[in-house]
Amino acid sequence: MDFSLSPEHDLVREMAYKFGQTQILPGLAERDREAKSDRASLEKMAEAGVLGVSIPAKYGGQDTDYISLGIVCEELERADTSARVVMSVHSGLHCLTLMQWGTEEQKQRWLPDLAKGTKVGAFGLTEPNAGSDAVNIRTRALKDGDSYVLNGEKTWISLSDFADQFLVVAVTDPDAPQKAKGMSAFIVDRNAPGFHSKAIHGKLGVRAGNTGQIFFEDLRVPADCRIGAEGDGFKVAMSALDHGRYTVAAGAVGIITACLDACVKYSHERTVGGEPIGKKQLVQQMIANMVAGREIGRLLYYKVGWMKNVGLRHTRECGLAKWQNCNAAFQAAHDAVEIHGAYGYCDEFPVERYFRNSRGAMIYEGTREIHTLMQAEYELGYRSDRPLDRMLPTWPFEA
Numbered sequence: 001m002d003f004s005l006s007p008e009h010d011l012v013r014e015m016a017y018k019f020g021q022t023q024i025l026p027g028l029a030e031r032d033r034e035a036k037s038d039r040a041s042l043e044k045m046a047e048a049g050v051l052g053v054s055i056p057a058k059y060g061g062q063d064t065d066y067i068s069l070g071i072v073c074e075e076l077e078r079a080d081t082s083a084r085v086v087m088s089v090h091s092g093l094h095c096l097t098l099m100q101w102g103t104e105e106q107k108q109r110w111l112p113d114l115a116k117g118t119k120v121g122a123f124g125l126t127e128p129n130a131g132s133d134a135v136n137i138r139t140r141a142l143k144d145g146d147s148y149v150l151n152g153e154k155t156w157i158s159l160s161d162f163a164d165q166f167l168v169v170a171v172t173d174p175d176a177p178q179k180a181k182g183m184s185a186f187i188v189d190r191n192a193p194g195f196h197s198k199a200i201h202g203k204l205g206v207r208a209g210n211t212g213q214i215f216f217e218d219l220r221v222p223a224d225c226r227i228g229a230e231g232d233g234f235k236v237a238m239s240a241l242d243h244g245r246y247t248v249a250a251g252a253v254g255i256i257t258a259c260l261d262a263c264v265k266y267s268h269e270r271t272v273g274g275e276p277i278g279k280k281q282l283v284q285q286m287i288a289n290m291v292a293g294r295e296i297g298r299l300l301y302y303k304v305g306w307m308k309n310v311g312l313r314h315t316r317e318c319g320l321a322k323w324q325n326c327n328a329a330f331q332a333a334h335d336a337v338e339i340h341g342a343y344g345y346c347d348e349f350p351v352e353r354y355f356r357n358s359r360g361a362m363i364y365e366g367t368r369e370i371h372t373l374m375q376a377e378y379e380l381g382y383r384s385d386r387p388l389d390r391m392l393p394t395w396p397f398e399a
């Protein structure tokens with residue numbers, strides 16, 4: 001067993017760390033306070049090549065392995081959750097799913113622009129009445145000649161107003177004996193007539209990020225924009241979540257690291273009874289727990305990144321990593337507020353933002369409860385991961 005990261009991983013970490021600290025952090029407190037998201041951060045990410053991480057060079061990507069994608073997510077979320085969310089939807093849910101399920105022609109059609117960041121991708125599964133029970137979505141795709149006509153709406157869609165294209169799951173056969181077999185997945189272009197989006201306001205966290213609803217009104221999608229076979233939509237969505245959850249798990253470690261950055265500094269500076277609060281054992285206990293969260297969290301997500309590299313199914317492992325790391329990040333952010341006392345309760349310090357941002361990840365991409373049930377079901381033998389017929393390309397990628 002080899003636990004070492006490569007010099008390339010170190011370079012990726014350094015690049016992503018610098019990018020987050022110099023391109024995402026400046027002005028963030030104001031953007032977050034004013035709930036102001038703009039497309040400019042996407043353009044900066046594209047310029048830095050971040051949006052092409054873990055996409056093969058033959059499609060214009062950075063050709064880095066999947067562990068690198070996790071490291072980028074970790075370092076971006078150390079700066080702000082909104083930047084990591086871009087990676088989750090663009091790289092994880094959209095690009096990696098295209099790499100897994102797209103035909104060669106579809107990959108060549110879409111991946112080069114996505115890798116450069118001249119196009120940004122997002123994901124549409126959740127609907128107002130179907131969140132955890134994704135199998136009950138209602139968006140309908142009706143076959144009509146050589147295209148499908150989509151009607152319906154999706155909600156809680158990250159980058160709803162900024163993404164150029166969406167991987168959307170819709171019902172193609174409402175009479176299928178198993179609902180999961182009556183769905184198909186499509187790439188929907190935001191410029192298609194019948195598309196519109198609307199931002200959601202008043203979020204508890206990730207306020208500098210764009211989230212909203214997308215609507216399809218008699219929106220026509222050419223049949224060659226269907227990803228996978230008709231009826232494969234639920235599997236496409238679930239494998240997309242294998243990639244999205246991985247990026248969320250890695251990003252959660254970044255929140256813990258950010259909490260440690262803030263708490264170690266504050267614990268040296270703030271004194272009580274003539275000594276720094278870092279000397280107080282109850283503060284030390286909270287810092288020690290954060291260190292444990294960071295180290296365990298890395299082991300969990302590195303393992304999933306490695307499983308992606310070598311082509312092993314990893315639904316169970318990535319669910320575990322997402323669930324545990326998000327819990328640990330929320331606990332770390334809670335304790336970071338505690339360590340900062342009243343200062344932690346206002347936005348003069350960043351920890352209140354970590355507290356709000358870390359809460360969302362316990363809901364999106366599978367709630368804490370769904371992940372708890374899934375892990376128990378695996379252990380009890382009620383759920384198992386069979387090998388898939390469509391796998392993510394292994395790394396190193398083919399030339």
Ligand code: CAA
Pocket residue numbers: 088089123125126131132133134135156157158180234235236238239241242315363364365366367370374388
């Ligand atoms: N990859 C490929 N195929 C998969 C798969 C995977 N990871 N997981 C399941 N499948 C396949 C199964 O093999 C099965 O097919 P077969 O019958 O041919 O074997 C089929 O899909 C159905 O699978 P299950 O029986 O496991 O499905 P289920 O109904 O038991 O799933 C559930 C229940 C696990 C709760 C699932 O509905 C789920 O994960 N719900 C949570 C949804 C979720 O996370 N939503 C978040 C949306 S994204 C978001 O948050 C917004 C954003 O933009 C950030």
